[in-house]
Amino acid sequence: MNATNFFSGNPDLVEVFDKAVSWDRIVRAVEGETADVTATVATWREVCDLAGRYIATEIAPRAAKVDEIGVIRDDGQIRMNEPMLENLRGLAELGLASPSVPPDYGGASLPFTVTMMIAEMLARADLATQVQHGIGWNSPAALIYRFGNDEQKARYLPRLAKGEIMGAVAMTEPQAGSDVGRLATTATQQGGDGCWILKGRKQFISAGQGDMVIVLARCVAGSTGLDGLGMFVADRExxxxxxxxxxxxxTIRGSPTCALVFEGTRATALGNPGDGWKQILTFMNESRLGVGIQGIGVATAAFAKASDYAAQRVQMGKPIREHPMVAEMLLEMETTVAGARALAYEAAVLQDLVMFGRDQDAARDARELTPLVKWYGTEGAVRVCRLALQIHGGYGVVDEYDVGRFMRDSLITPIYEGTSQIQSLMAVKDLMKWTLRAPASLVRRGPSRILARASPGGRAGSDFAAARGHIQGSLRLLVARLLRRKGPALLRGAELSDEDLGPILLHAERLTESLAHTHVARVLAERARLIPERRRLAERAARTALLVTERNRRAIALDDGSVLERIAAWRSERS
Known part of the structure; x- marks a missing residue:
């Protein structure tokens, strides 16, 4: 991979852009049915090339210094360090601060798929800079454009598009992380001028040092859970x-992760008060895809460094990449990165069709893939960075070689925007709904809508089909346990308690791992049909999927019940 341009110098990313993405569908959804597809795609490609060159030659060389200096804490003030500011100024000067904002507000109206390619390249160069760019500019701009009134759009969007101000999105609270329903920050309407008063605390807010913030708060008195929430915009001035x-x-040392205090804070409602949960879900789904793509960027950086080092490091008379165990590590890294990228951009295209085309079929498929992209992209990044560290040996823990920073940065990706375990619960919840609505999927080609209709050929297709069968076998084991507890009423929609669902919740991440690997095998096999040179890559991914799904099916079959017994004992201690 060429280190002077993170787009044109990355053959796999170029292949995704040129041969895998359905640009005609995206262009028609974004620009209208009469748009010139060829010219539009050529413009978007030029943007990626421009971004790739700047990111590789300017941002990547400053990454170590951004990490070394970290966040500036000066007499109670929190701010970004100078190399980080230089990175962001350069992006703004290129018109890449909030490029998805429409031209009427100073942006370029780029689709989600293109902005994610820019995000991947930024994450490869420096994940901390990508966080500031994505959360500080893109996320507030997207929410304000989607839900804001004309006054809010005119006030914030042009300045976000030019990089003149930076914002954040504040959801998490000390007592409400993944459990958003426990959110306690309140918003109370004051007078009739549209002013709301915020009171509460937020924690772990990425880019929280900025000039404004979008806050999720409880705005309906007496509401509980996910009802009665709203989004509000507050200026810091x-x-x-x-x-x-x-x-x-x-991890991501150069990006300020802040605690915010709201005490009599003046704010305006973003959209309809009470619709906050429905609104924030759009942000969460896009953010989860974005974090999966962050993982791909970091993993790409680690793989590139490991590949170069393994080619140059000579031991026992030959480069270490010619030693079989190291070669196997490199092939695993290559397969993981390419597979994660293929799956992520399939989901990104679906997200564009949902956002711009209101395509309900795309929405269903995006819902299936989103938690898998987040899980596989981030868990895969940790694995790839760990292998890169191992290939470097003792040099891997020396800061000069960068892979230690990649390892540290990768570790945040399976945690924020919904942990890997939360993604697993999301994926398996939908899978079980599908299974119980259509029990025949346990014996036919199931277990999900996308997997059921896939039929790749060749060796990769055979291994894919076997992997899919192991997932069905895992589900049959779990459904059989439920049937023994609930009887035929299960298939008639009987309510299920946490105790009933215990085995499914316990094995949710095993099922998710199996699903993710099988989808990666599917999407790479489908690409190999178009690009025969990718056949061996597809076969490696399918073989891995077969091994993973077989292992997880066996683990579910051999479950001895000890975990659930221990939970029952802990529960009894509380009663």
Whole structure:
């Protein structure tokens, strides 16, 4: 991979752009049925090439310094360091601050798929910079454009598009992480001028040092859970809210992760108060795809460094990449990165069709793939970075070689925007709904809508079909246990308690791992039909899927019940 341009110098990313993405569908959805597809795609490709060159030659060389300096804490003020600011200024000067904003507000109206390619390249160069770019500019702009009124759009979007201000999105609270329903920050309407008063605390807010923030708050008195929430926009000027601190952390050190305090904070409603959960879901789905793509960027960086090092490092008379165990590591890294990228951009295209085309079939498929992209892209990144560290040996823990930073940065990706375990629960919840609505999927080609209709050929197709069969076998084991507890009423929609669902919840991540690997095998096999040179890559992915699904099916079959017994004992201690 060429280190002077992270787009044109990355053959796999170029292949995705040129041969895998359904640009005609995206262009018609984004620009209209009469748009010139060829010219539009050529423009988007030029943007990727421009971004790839700047990111590779300017941002990547500053990454170590961004990490070394970290967040500036100066007399109670939290700010970004100078190399980070230089990175962001350069992106803004290129018109890449919030490129998805429509031209009427100073942006380029780029589709989600293109902005994610830019995000991947940024994450490869420096994940901390990508977080500031994505959360500080793109996320607030997307939410304001989607739900804001004309006054809010005119006030914020042009400045976000030019990079003149930076924002954040504040959901997490000390007592409400994944359990959003426990959110306690309140918004109370004051007078009739549209002003709301916020009161509460937010924690772990990426890019929280900025000039404004979008806050998820409880705005309906007496509401509980996910009902009665709203989104609100608050400016920071005149100490309207307090950036209490930036966390000291070993990952993405250059990106301020802040605690915010709202005490009498003036804000305006973004969209309809009470619709906050429905609104924030759009942000969460896109963010989860984005974090999966962050993982791909970091993994790409680690793989490139490991490949170069393994070619140059000579031991026992030959480059270490010619030693079989190291060669196997490199092939595993290559397969993981290419597979994650293929799956992620399939999902990104679906997201564009949902956002711009209101395509309900695409929405169903995107719902299936989103948690898998987040899980596989981030867990895969940790694995790839760990292998890169191992290939470097003792040099891997020396800062000069960068792979230690990649390892540290990768570790945040399976945690924020919904942990890998939360993604597993999401994926398996939908899978079980599908299975119980269509029990025949347990014996036919199931187990999901996308997997059921896939039929790749060749050796990869055979291994894919066997992997799919192992997932069905895993589901049959779990459904049989449910049937023994609930009887035929299960198939008539009987309510299920946490105790009933215990085995499914226990094995959710095993099922998710199996699903993710099988989808990767599917999408790479489908690409190999178009590009025969990718056949061996597809076969490796399918063989891995077969091994993973077989292992997980066996683990589910051999479950001895000890985990659920221990949970029951802990529960009894509380009663």
């Amino acid at each position: 005149r100490d309207n809210y307090v950036v209490e601190r930036a966390e000291h952390k070993f």
